[in-house]
Amino acid sequence: MQVRVAVIGAGYWGPNLIRNFTASPRTRVVAVCDRDPARLQRVQALNPAAATTTDLEAVLGRTDIDAIAIATPVHTHAGLGLAALRAGKHVLVEKPLAASVAQAEELVEEARQRGLVLMVDHTFLYSPAVRKLKGLIDADELGEIYYVDSVRINLGLFQHDVNVLWDLAPHDLSIVDHLLGRAPASVTAFGACHADIHKQTEDIAYMSLDYDGGLLASFHVNWLSPVKIRQFIVGGSKKSVVYNDLEPTEKIKVYDRGIITHNTDVEARHGIMVSYRVGDVWSPHIEQVEPLQTMVSHFAECVTRRERPISDGAFGLRIVRILEAAQSSIKGRGQRVNLLRPLRVVA
C-alpha cells in the first residue's frame, strides 16, 4: 500500500520532498499546493502525475490523500498542521515543528487525540553518519560523554521569517537529543545582528546546553562565515568522535585518544595529575544513502503501521522548547534559562 501524500509549499525545501516522495515505492505524491502559481509550474516536471493547486481547502478535503507534508515558512507550520490534522491527515512538518512551544504543544496534543502520525523532518537523524554515530554511542564505544561541540557556519542562506538560530540549530539540537537521549537542564545563548538594520534577526548565535553531571553541549551557528564548516565533536571518556559532514567519504572519525587522571589527596594539593593516551584513528565506512529517502520511508512506515516516528511531535517539541528558551536567553543577553519545568503536554 502506498501512502498518498500532498505537499504544501513548493519553495526551497518542498521540491526535495516531492522528489523523494516520488522516488519512494512506499509513497505517491497526489497533489502539490502553493499560493504561487509560478512555483507550482516549476515543480511540475518533478512529478507530472501530481495535481498542482493553490486551493488548500480542496486538498485537505480530498479523501484520497492520507498525509500532508508541510514545507512552508515556520510561522505557518502550526496553522497548516492543525488544519491538516483536523482534516484527519497524518502530518510531516519541515523542521522546526512550530514557531513556539505553545504552538508545538497544540500540534502534539491534536495528533495525540486523533491518533494521527505527526512527524518532523529532522533530516539528519536519518543520515547514515548520524546513525553510525548513534550506534557507537549506544554501544558505549565512547564511554561517558564529556562534551559536544557543534559548528555549523557558512555564508547565508538568510531566511525571511526566522533567525540563524531557528534556521540552523534545529539540525544540531536534533542530533544531540537523538544521540544523548537526555534533556538539558538549562540553556544560555548569545547572538548578534549585522545584516538586519532593525536588529531583529540574529545572523550569528552561540548556544550552550548544560546537562546534569558536567556534560556541556555548545553550538555555533553563523550566516556570515566566509567559510563553510559542518563540524561536530563528541568527546568521551574512552574515545572521541569528529563528524565532518562536508567530508565526501570519511565523515566520521573515531579517535582512541584521551586522558587518564591520577587524582590523589596528595596530588590534589598541587593540582591535577594527568597523563595522555594517544591511539589509532578509525573512520568507519558510511553508506551512501540519501537521508531524505530514509526519512520518507520511515514516515510511510509509521503511517502504515501507526507507529511513533523517531522524530515524532514530542521530539520536535523538545527542540522547539530549547530554541524558544535560547531565543529568550539571547534577548536577555545571555541569561541562563531553566529547562527543567515540566512541559504542559506529556506526549
Place this chain on the structure above:
Amino acid sequence: MQVRVAVIGAGYWGPNLIRNFTASPRTRVVAVCDRDPARLQRVQALNPAAATTTDLEAVLGRTDIDAIAIATPVHTHAGLGLAALRAGKHVLVEKPLAASVAQAEELVEEARQRGLVLMVDHTFLYSPAVRKLKGLIDADELGEIYYVDSVRINLGLFQHDVNVLWDLAPHDLSIVDHLLGRAPASVTAFGACHADIHKQTEDIAYMSLDYDGGLLASFHVNWLSPVKIRQFIVGGSKKSVVYNDLEPTEKIKVYDRGIITHNTDVEARHGIMVSYRVGDVWSPHIEQVEPLQTMVSHFAECVTRRERPISDGAFGLRIVRILEAAQSSIKGRGQRVNLLRPLRVVA
C-alpha cells in the same frame, strides 16, 4: 649594546627563551635560575656561557644583569616580578602577566614608578601572521569588524596551576586586543571539569566578549579535544579572514565575500532582504620568521631605548582583567560580568 638577561625558570617555556636570547645579537643570557638543579643541567647545553644557579637573590643582586625574564608558574609571576623590579631590573614575564588583576596592577604600578620596562611575552603578537592580519585591519581592508571567532583546542597539555582558560585564552585575547584596539564591555564564560575529580580545574571553556556596537568575540579553548585546531575567523563588512595557525604556509586567507542588505520599510515588515557577494580568496605570503625571535628583539630594543613594548604591563593587565572576569563568570555559571568599571591603575 647587548641587554644582559637572567632567565628565571627552566621548565617548559624557559628553554625557548634561553635559546632565543642566545640567538639574538641584541641580548646575552648571563644566568639561568631554577630551584631544580636537574633542570639547570638540562638547559646548560643551550647556552654553555650562562651561569646556572638556584640562588634567586644572588641573581637579583648582580649588577651586570639588566633584565629578568620570568618563565615560572603563573602564581609566582607577581612575587618574582616585583622582586626583580625592586632590584632595578627590567622584566619580561611569560603570559599571563599575573594570577589576578590586583597582582597585575601592582606590577604595572611598580614598573611605572621605577621607570622600568615591564613586558609580557604574548608571543603571538610578534608572529608574521598576526602582524599581517593587523596590517589588513588597520588598512581597513575588512571594513567594520562584525565578529571574531576563535578555536584553540587539542589534547592536553594540562597545566598544574591554571585551568584551560588561563592557559590557552591569553593567546587569543592578546590577539583580539591587539587587532581591535578596543576594550570589551562585558564577558560571559562557561566551563566544565572532567579530568579533575575535585572539579577545580576547567579543561573546557567557552568565553564571549561583548563590545559596544554589536561586535562579538567568542572563544573555545579545550584540553580534551581529539583533534588540534587553531582557527581564528574575523568577519568584516567588506572582507573576512580565516587565520589557521596550523597551515604551514597559507596561514591567512582573505575572503572577498559578504552580504549586502537591502532593508527598506516595506521589506522590514516581511523580514530582511539580503544578497550575497562572493569573490576571490587571497592568501598573502607570510614570512617564515620565528615569533619568539622578534619578541626578544623588541624587548631588547624597548629596554635599550626605554620605550613601551607593544605587549607592555598595561596590555598584560587588560588580558588578566578579562581572564579574571571570565573566571568569575564561569563560577557564576555564565553570569555576565561587566568590564567597564575603571581600572585602579591608569598605566
Place this chain on the structure above:
Amino acid sequence: MQVRVAVIGAGYWGPNLIRNFTASPRTRVVAVCDRDPARLQRVQALNPAAATTTDLEAVLGRTDIDAIAIATPVHTHAGLGLAALRAGKHVLVEKPLAASVAQAEELVEEARQRGLVLMVDHTFLYSPAVRKLKGLIDADELGEIYYVDSVRINLGLFQHDVNVLWDLAPHDLSIVDHLLGRAPASVTAFGACHADIHKQTEDIAYMSLDYDGGLLASFHVNWLSPVKIRQFIVGGSKKSVVYNDLEPTEKIKVYDRGIITHNTDVEARHGIMVSYRVGDVWSPHIEQVEPLQTMVSHFAECVTRRERPISDGAFGLRIVRILEAAQSSIKGRGQRVNLLRPLRVVA
C-alpha cells in the same frame, strides 16, 4: 528556434544529456533511443514529453529531428555517428570521439563534406574552472609553461569496453589541448592490468607527452586508487596553478612562486645558481555553473549558426590520436611514439 535532439543511449551518461537538453531553453529532446526497454522506462521521468524507442532507424528517419546525441559504448560511436551524419543530422558524441584514429577521421570527413556540426562532449572544456584557467594562460599570467602534471585517480568505475586510459585520460588530454593549443611531438605510456585476469584491460596508466622546447605533460590515471584525487598542476615561469576539481569552491589556486636562475659561464662550471621567489596565493572566484548546461548551449548555438564548436570533430580527433598512440606505447612497454606525422584528414 529550439534544436530538436534525439539521444541515443540511456545508460550511464545519457540521462545527464537528457536532463540538460531538457533544462536548456535552446534545445528540446524529441526522442530517446536505447536497445534496452528497461532503461528507456527509467529515463522517461526525466522528460515525459520525449518519445522512447528501440528503433534507431525510425529515429534517424524522422525529419523533425535536427541533431543526434550519442551516449553509447565507445566502439559504437563511429557507426552511429556516421549513420546520423548520413541521415543529415548534426552530431554530438560522448568522449572519446571514436575507438580509433581511422574511425575518427571518417567521422570528421563525413561531417565536413556534409557541412554538419560534429561535436565531442569533452565536458571539462565548458567548466568554469577550466575556462578561468584558460583565461589566465591566454592573458600570459603564468609566463612560459614549463610542465603540466595531472592526477585523476579513484576506485572504479571500471568500463566494459575501454581501459582506464581511454576512459579517464580524454578529460585531461582535452584540458591540456585546450589550454596549450599545441600538439605534442611524442608520447610514451605505461600501464598495468590487475583486475583483468586476461591482462587485456589496463586499470592503471601513466602517460607523458613531450612538446618541443622542453614542455612536459604527465598524466596518472588509475581505477584502483583507494582515494579520489583530481589534481592538475600547471607550472609556469611566472606563476603556477593548482586546479583541484574536488574543492567545492577554491578549485583554482594561483601561486606567485617560482625560481630565478643566474646562469653565468663561471657558475655553469660548478652547477646552477637558483634563487626562489615566494609570493601570494590567489584563488579566483569560480562561478557555480553546470558545465554540461554550458556544453549543450554551445552545441545548440553551433548548430543554429553552423559554427565550429570548441570541441569539434578535429579536436576530438586530436585526442583520439594521442590515445591511440599512447595505447600503442603501452603495448610496446613504454616505447616512444612519434606524433608528428601529418594526419590524413585536414579538418
Place this chain on the structure above:
Amino acid sequence: MQVRVAVIGAGYWGPNLIRNFTASPRTRVVAVCDRDPARLQRVQALNPAAATTTDLEAVLGRTDIDAIAIATPVHTHAGLGLAALRAGKHVLVEKPLAASVAQAEELVEEARQRGLVLMVDHTFLYSPAVRKLKGLIDADELGEIYYVDSVRINLGLFQHDVNVLWDLAPHDLSIVDHLLGRAPASVTAFGACHADIHKQTEDIAYMSLDYDGGLLASFHVNWLSPVKIRQFIVGGSKKSVVYNDLEPTEKIKVYDRGIITHNTDVEARHGIMVSYRVGDVWSPHIEQVEPLQTMVSHFAECVTRRERPISDGAFGLRIVRILEAAQSSIKGRGQRVNLLRPLRVVA
C-alpha cells in the same frame, strides 16, 4: 661503550648529524671537519666538546675515532668513504652512497674486505611511519602489492652537484626497496630542465620501475612545484595505504577498499566484470620519534656488534644502480633500461 664519531661536512645535512650524534647516549662527536672555517664556527655551538678542523688527514689519523660520518656533496662520497675505510674507520654516508655504480661497488668491496661497517643514511627507513608501513606489508595486511605511486614535489631546494632525481628519488627508492624487498626488472625515466639554461640538470623527473608479475612503481620528483606534496600510495589486493608525510599525526591511512574481479570465459568476451569493496579507513598511531635519532642508534649498534645495517652498502648500491639506470633512461628520452644483469660485486 660509546662510538666515537667524526663528522665530515658541516653544510646542510652535517649539523643534523652532529646534533643527533651528540644527543645519542651511544655516540660521541669527537671532531667535525670542513674546508670552510666559517661553517665550523657555526656548528661549534651544537657540540662545544667536539674539535673542529679543516685537516681531513689529521682526523683520519686519529686513533680515538671509530667512525666517520660523511655529509658532503655526492661526488665526494666515494673518495672520502674509501679514505675513511682505508684508515680503518666505520663509515656512515649521506644518501646516495655514491655518484655511480662503479664508485658504490668500490666502497662496498672495500668495506667487505676490511670487515668494517658501511651504512648509508637513508633516513626514511628509520621513520616510525615507514616502519609501520613495513610492518603492515610484512604481516600481509595489504595482500599482493599491485602498484606504488610516489609524489615528492616542492619548490626547490636546488642542489649544485646533482639533479632532482639524484636529490629526491633516493628517499622513495629506499622506501620501496625496503618495503618490497624485491629488485625491479627495468626502469624508464623522463626529465626536463628549466632552471638550468645549459640543460644539464633536470628539475623535474618521472621514473617507473617494472617488476615481474605486473607490479609497477612510479615516482614523480619535482623542484618546481608551487605546492609541497609528500604522498606515497601502496595499492594491494586486500587493502591499500596512503602515506602522507606532511600530515602531523595521521601519516598512514589504511583503506579497506578494493575490487573483486569476476572473470569468466563468457564475461571475458564482453570485457571484465568488477565489483567494489568499500570498507573502513584506519589510521594507526605513529610514534613521535625522530628518525635520525633511530638511525644514529642503529649505526652505533651495528658498529658495536659488527652487524649489517638495514641500509648497508649493498642496500645503498642497489639505490645508486637504479638512479644511474634512470639517469641513462632520461638521457635516452625514456628508453627502457634493463636492471637484471648481475652486479659486479656480490655484497
